[in-house]
Amino acid sequence: MSIFRLLTAGCVAILAAISGMVPGALAAGDEIVIGAPISLTGIFAADGLEQKWGYEQAIADANARGGVFVKAAGKKLPVRLVVADDESEPGKVAGAMERLIKVDKVDLLLSTHGGPMNVAGAIVAEKYKKFYMMTTCFPFMWSPQNFKWSALFFFTAGSAAEVPFKIWNSLPEDQRPQRPALVSEDTPDGHGFGGAFKSFAKQYGYSFAVDEPWAVGAKDYSAHILKMKAAKVDAILLFGAPADSITLVRQMKEHGLSVKYLHGWKGTWTGEFHDALGKDSDYVIADGFWSADFPYAGSAELGERYFKQFNKPSVTIGAFYANAQVLLEAIERAGTLDSAAVRDAVVGGTYENTVVGKLSFDDKGLALIESTANQWFDGKQHLFYPPVEGGWQVKLAPAWNER
């Protein structure tokens, strides 16, 4: 057989394989198929695995109750989750969504993670008029686009950036930071946060002794650390990826830079942060979208379930679980799997019993929640903001050589 015939045969076989890609499924109408582009590989894979787990748990819990009642079907239907890898890249989210919509024929969609990737997903939702229920995207990226086929619950970068200043002002005056530093990465989220931090610092009467953007993925932050040491900083607000945050804390210890308050966003909340740093993660403060310490129904049980399975805490799974909770309840309220009807059930609706608390969506489909602050101590994250009754009180960190 000549090479051309072989190539032709190969092409035909590949085209047949791709056109024949069909999901193993029940007959249409006998189940609810929910699709989710998730970062299973790439730099957000650790987040993506927590997201996948959160979605799976919410759907398993719904199925354990017999499924979701759909009025149009006249019965409860089982729910099936289909995920597609977005490779942690905004451009690949579109490909993952194409697959979910065209191959897996999903009825509705749950979001991926992060601002630019979620916006990429929302654009595909607009193109195909499929409802896309989102979380973990800052509203400043989503709201100006006036998307019609997505809804979002999350906190604003501004409200999250105000948290450390509220915490500082709640401390006795002699313990408040005098020379804080701002280290924020060169990304859309980093810029959003960086700007908000500076604005709130001014409002609360603080000024940054060092204000340095940092590159994602750099392996050596000595220059930043030495600059902060020279400026005698006593607190750091840090916005960076998990690997970068781990590197920074390690190098801070090596260079002997001690600060009494280190509050990280995006990079300090993962279990990997504690796994990599061990006791050195103590006193570090992490942001979060959720906490097992929340007083809402199902929160503590969800946190326990996660800890039992992975032997580490999570401050994200509740947001993803709640995202699926909202979508499933919206299906029940709409009584149909039609995207427009489900969207209408979310927009302007109030969802009382989610694991992130009550969610009230405005007429644009946006519901705001509050960012949390949790302190690492003895391998656990303790919620201290928003404060809960009898909850953890923030501890200021001693110098490295006094621990």
Next chain:
Amino acid sequence: MRERITVYLGGVVVLGLAMVPFVPGAPDSYLFYFLFLFFLHTAIAQSWNLVAGFTGQISLGQHAFFGLGAYTTALIWQRQLFGESYGYYFDPLVLILSGLVAGIFALMVGFPLLAKLRGDYFALGTLGFGEIIRVAFVKGGQFTGGPFGIIMPSSVYETLRPHYWVGLALAGGLTYMIHRIRRSHFGLALISVRDDELAASSHGIDILKYKLIAFALGAVFTGIAGSLYGHYLFHVSPDGFLNLNWTLYPILMAVIGGSGTVLGPVVGAFAMTAVFTLASVSYPEIHPIFSGAVIILVMLFMPNGIMRLAKR
């Protein structure tokens, strides 16, 4: 004679592919999206092939041209450069301008790089250029939308048909152009520059001129491909468009298919798009391992590319 038959066959295949959108239900299938990606990948692989496969100049800055093309489209559209009522969506002028801007940048950076650097040094120079462009767009403030980029109105989207046809025209046209170039004086000059610069120069070939033309032509078509992808995503950002993948993909596809051949990048683009697609569907959590293994196997057993198997 055999080559003429191949050209006719190629023409028939392109015509057949151009008819696919008229098949009921075809534009809504995943296969249709796969073919669109295949055309896009073919266009960027052929562009790199022209510069590296035929002229011997390894460019590692193709992602810069891809991004420049996409950003040109986004900026023209966002700022409504030709007026509010102008139809920017798939406007030929916008597509051509996107390619031209990438080409102009290629001329500006190519002149000093190609005049002074050869081989690995030229490759590293283009890599540096790509990084400069990426950082410039990240730091571009309101003009470039910074790290978030620019969003175009997706409400104009109705179907994937125009993306498909433009992609097919770009990939098919570029492949035919390379076929014609290969047999022309211009193409022979490029090949002679690739094979032995000193010998080419001693025969009166202006080496810099030919290198520069190939580099700029490759950039123009990569820029148009970037514009096309921007029309698909409606969101042009440094992460999505100035990503090193847009340099690695064309190299991978051209090398696997057979760089320096006319059909090699087409075969490589088809093979790799299929491998990436099937792997991500079949093994969503470990597909890079599968794709990596396929690449290693192809390189082990077909080190000169799939198309050169025919010459064995």
